[in-house]
Amino acid sequence: MMPNTTSTTPLIELRGVHRQFEVDGVVLPVLQDINLSVNPNEIICLVGESGCGKTTTGKIIAGLLGQSSGEVLVGGKPREQYTGPERSVLRRQLQIVHQDPFASLNPAHTIGDILSFPLKRHKLVKDRADLRRRIWELLTLVDLTPPGDIVNKYPHQLSGGQRQRVSIARALTVQPKLIVADEAVSMVDVSIRVSILKTLHRLKDELGLAIVFITHDLALAKYFAWEGRIGVMYLGRMVEIGPTPDMILNPQHPYTRALMAAVPEADPDITRRKKHIELRSDEIPRLSEIPHGCAFHPRCPQFLGGKCDVIVPPLLPVPGVTQTVACVNLTPATVGD
Amino acid sequence: MIGVSSVGLVIGLVCGGLALALGIYLKQLRPGITGFIVCTIAGFGCSIIGGLIALFVMAAVIISHAYVDRQDPFTSRAKLEEVDFSETTAQSTMRRLANFGNTVRVSWGALVRNKAGFIGFLGVTFFLAMSAFGPLFIEYEGSAQFSRRVDGARSLFQAPSAEFPLGLDWQGRSVLSHVVYGGRILIVTSIQAGLAATAVAVLFGSLAALMGGWVDGILSALANFILTIPQFPLLLVLASVIQFTDPIQMALLFGFLNWPTLMRAVRAQVLSLRERDYVEAAFALDLGLWHIISREVFPNMVSYIAVNLIFTVRTALYGLVALVVLGIVPLQEPDWGVMIFMGRSQGALFSQEAIWMMLGPILAIALFQLSLVLFSRSLEEVFNPRLRSGL
Numbered sequence: 001m002m003p004n005t006t007s008t009t010p011l012i013e014l015r016g017v018h019r020q021f022e023v024d025g026v027v028l029p030v031l032q033d034i035n036l037s038v039n040p041n042e043i044i045c046l047v048g049e050s051g052c053g054k055t056t057t058g059k060i061i062a063g064l065l066g067q068s069s070g071e072v073l074v075g076g077k078p079r080e081q082y083t084g085p086e087r088s089v090l091r092r093q094l095q096i097v098h099q100d101p102f103a104s105l106n107p108a109h110t111i112g113d114i115l116s117f118p119l120k121r122h123k124l125v126k127d128r129a130d131l132r133r134r135i136w137e138l139l140t141l142v143d144l145t146p147p148g149d150i151v152n153k154y155p156h157q158l159s160g161g162q163r164q165r166v167s168i169a170r171a172l173t174v175q176p177k178l179i180v181a182d183e184a185v186s187m188v189d190v191s192i193r194v195s196i197l198k199t200l201h202r203l204k205d206e207l208g209l210a211i212v213f214i215t216h217d218l219a220l221a222k223y224f225a226w227e228g229r230i231g232v233m234y235l236g237r238m239v240e241i242g243p244t245p246d247m248i249l250n251p252q253h254p255y256t257r258a259l260m261a262a263v264p265e266a267d268p269d270i271t272r273r274k275k276h277i278e279l280r281s282d283e284i285p286r287l288s289e290i291p292h293g294c295a296f297h298p299r300c301p302q303f304l305g306g307k308c309d310v311i312v313p314p315l316l317p318v319p320g321v322t323q324t325v326a327c328v329n330l331t332p333a334t335v336g337d
Numbered sequence: 338m339i340g341v342s343s344v345g346l347v348i349g350l351v352c353g354g355l356a357l358a359l360g361i362y363l364k365q366l367r368p369g370i371t372g373f374i375v376c377t378i379a380g381f382g383c384s385i386i387g388g389l390i391a392l393f394v395m396a397a398v399i400i401s402h403a404y405v406d407r408q409d410p411f412t413s414r415a416k417l418e419e420v421d422f423s424e425t426t427a428q429s430t431m432r433r434l435a436n437f438g439n440t441v442r443v444s445w446g447a448l449v450r451n452k453a454g455f456i457g458f459l460g461v462t463f464f465l466a467m468s469a470f471g472p473l474f475i476e477y478e479g480s481a482q483f484s485r486r487v488d489g490a491r492s493l494f495q496a497p498s499a500e501f502p503l504g505l506d507w508q509g510r511s512v513l514s515h516v517v518y519g520g521r522i523l524i525v526t527s528i529q530a531g532l533a534a535t536a537v538a539v540l541f542g543s544l545a546a547l548m549g550g551w552v553d554g555i556l557s558a559l560a561n562f563i564l565t566i567p568q569f570p571l572l573l574v575l576a577s578v579i580q581f582t583d584p585i586q587m588a589l590l591f592g593f594l595n596w597p598t599l600m601r602a603v604r605a606q607v608l609s610l611r612e613r614d615y616v617e618a619a620f621a622l623d624l625g626l627w628h629i630i631s632r633e634v635f636p637n638m639v640s641y642i643a644v645n646l647i648f649t650v651r652t653a654l655y656g657l658v659a660l661v662v663l664g665i666v667p668l669q670e671p672d673w674g675v676m677i678f679m680g681r682s683q684g685a686l687f688s689q690e691a692i693w694m695m696l697g698p699i700l701a702i703a704l705f706q707l708s709l710v711l712f713s714r715s716l717e718e719v720f721n722p723r724l725r726s727g728l
């Protein structure tokens with residue numbers, strides 16, 4: 001692992017986290033050996049193809065799912081060691097914003113009610129006037145103005161983008177330190193996306209939030225996380241992680257390079273000049289039959305027989321760049337299992 | 338539960354008077370008068386329970402009318418500094434009642450808008466009103482009326498006429514009077530059976546789905562076990578143990594027989610609801626299990642439960658009638674089932690004049706069942722906020 005550049009303790013740290021699901025007697029290793037730490041006020045983007053385990057990682061971070069093995073440290077202490085009121089406070093620090101704006105709000109309650117539940121439950125407001133003022137402030141904070149037009153509406157009376165903003169406001173009721181945004185804008189109109197992302201960015205700056213932004217859209221990750229980091233996942237493993245500009249301009253792992261090459265640019269000339277990277281196969285192996293050695297080897301253009309299909313590459317720093325990469329051809333050779 | 342009495346009339350008038358007074362006080366005369374009528378009828382027909390429920394609902398409706406044009410500063414378009422967020426407890430209570438009243442009005446609108454559902458609602462209301470208020474207008478004929486024999490006729494049976502709209506039965510009694518009186522215990526008992534089954538089913542179903550593990554195992558096994566028992570042979574056996582003439586015991590019996598189907602449905606529904614993103618968000622916000630059951634899951638099941646409640650009422654009604662028609666339980670007049678049983682044993686299957694005696698109760702049962710089916714179709718629109726606004 002790369003040493004922490006800052007001295008602050010990470011908000012949350014996954015150490016060698018595995019997660020598996022059993023479906024009809026078959027054990028699916030959905031996440032394997034994930035090491036990831038999120039610092040306060042940081043943006044991390046998790047990208048990767050469908051089914052690579054992004055949502056599962058997000059849910060483990062948000063505390064909605066347990067790990068099968070490995071450790072999850074929150075504020076430097078294993079999550080399981082928190083009990084009682086401390087546990088409740090910890091739980092509230094980590095919030096999630098879901099992908100589907102039509103499923104993320106309870107259709108039976110008005111927006112005002114939805115926001116009031118956590119405020120009342122955790123006694124975050126003094127009295128009724130305070131409750132109403134806080135709801136008003138929260139709606140203003142997520143750019144749902146004027147709030148008076150929104151509070152008494154039901155979710156079905158709002159647009160998808162507005163609902164996602166309500167979801168964000170609901171997460172903010174409990175003053176979290178980290179928000180997992182799981183494809184939070186992928187189901188709203190393209191025109192609305194950018195403005196929601198801007199809101200999220202502003203909230204990060206104003207409230208000192210850390211954001212784990214999950215997406216399969218690299219262009220979006222590049223736009224949103226330019227000052228943060230991008231982590232690329234493949235079949236349940238992190239294959240490369242590093243500061244966004246380096247990930248975009250100088251990707252190391254063959255999989256990351258293939259992904260970056262496929263990102264369309266605003267300028268068609270650049271798009272045309274980009275070298276398309278040919279993979280050996282377009283098929284993503286199933287989780288029930290993950291290839292031996294490096295899981296990417298059947299598709300990798302730089303496949304080396306006898307090495308790639310034997311050694312499971314650990315995530316290691318590559319000399320000369322800022323990223324850590326899981327590829328035996330780039331990192332100093334180690335003994336695999 | 339239903340039936341008129343002078344005490345009920347007084348209760349009804351008091352509740353209605355209160356509604357009217359509220360209407361006058363808030364300068365909402367028309368809703369006030371509607372409230373007066375509804376509360377009086379409900380109190381008269383269903384006594385204190387009916388009167389109080391009607392009063393609460395109608396009061397909310399009247400208040401919601403009065404609040405239509407009252408601007409809550411909270412919903413204004415003003416700036417944060419200009420808004421007054423304070424609100425007294427009384428104001429807050431009024432606002433909530435107004436919101437509830439508004440929901441009632443919108444739901445009523447949805448009910449009226451759905452043609453088939455509204456016809457069903459009218460049908461159900463008709464049968465309930467007939468059972469409650471019919472005795473005010475029609476006298477019960479318990480003993481044989483030999484004087485009605487027409488000269489030269491072989492029996493007392495008669496086809497419908499102006500005097501006896503549904504004809505006469507084998508003892509010369511008006512079929513109409515038996516139809517009016519014969520549904521009272523039957524309807525109340527099936528509603529009680531439905532309520533009992535639904536209560537058990539909702540409790541067990543949610544517990545099984547949310548707790549899983551051995552709780553789920555035991556409850557599901559119990560439900561499946563009861564489902565596999567053939568019902569009529571069981572009833573035959575039970576006939577010797579249970580007093581089938583006591584309506585409460587009958588209601589409990591049919592409640593017991595009917596909860597498993599509904600419990601499995603509720604369990605499946607809760608299992609699907611608890612996977613929703615907003616339930617997951619509630620877990621992340623640490624809102625607690627009770628909040629999640631009562632505020633996140635339950636409100637989205639109300640229409641589903643109501644539809645199933647009606648279904649159970651229908652099943653229980655059929656079961657109760659079938660027990661009588663098959664002659665398993667002692668005959669007690671007046672009862673629609675007894676009418677069918679007697680009609681058959683008195684030759685209604687072979688004699689043309691006797692057919693009227695069976696037609697009355699059969700039509701009553703069929704129309705009541707049809708009304709229930711139609712009514713249940715509109716419930717989804719009444720309870721679902723998205724559908725009831727009609728957008």
Ligand SMILES: Nc1ncnc2c1ncn2[C@@H]1O[C@H](COP(=O)(O)OP(=O)(O)OP(=O)(O)O)[C@@H](O)[C@H]1O
Nearest residue numbers: 021023030049050051052053054055056057216287
């Ligand atoms: N509860 C579960 N039971 C069984 N399998 C699961 C469960 N949750 C996730 N999986 C499996 O784990 C794999 C990864 O799922 P995950 O939702 O984390 O992927 P993802 O990267 O978010 O994909 P997408 O981009 O489609 O959202 C999938 O193959 C999925 O089928």
Ligand SMILES: [Mg+2]
Nearest residue numbers: 054055056182
């Ligand atoms: Mg996902």
